[in-house]
Amino acid sequence: MAVSISVVLLLLILAVVFMRSGGLRMSHAVVCVLLGFLLASTSIAPTISHGLHATAQFVSGVRP
Numbered sequence: 001m002a003v004s005i006s007v008v009l010l011l012l013i014l015a016v017v018f019m020r021s022g023g024l025r026m027s028h029a030v031v032c033v034l035l036g037f038l039l040a041s042t043s044i045a046p047t048i049s050h051g052l053h054a055t056a057q058f059v060s061g062v063r064p
Contacts, residue, residue: 007038008035008038008039008042011031011034011035011038012035014031014035015028015031015032015035018031018032
């Protein structure tokens, strides 16, 4: 578990750096995909899922 968390943190830092640099290359996309897969296998995955679901419900309920 400790190795998984450190890899997730490393990929998260890389993804933030890549997003701040302004350009998304194929290698940057691969890092983001790997981050997503690793986040899905952590214990925070249900919290992320519930947060995204609640945000989607909120946005769908907003009337322009």
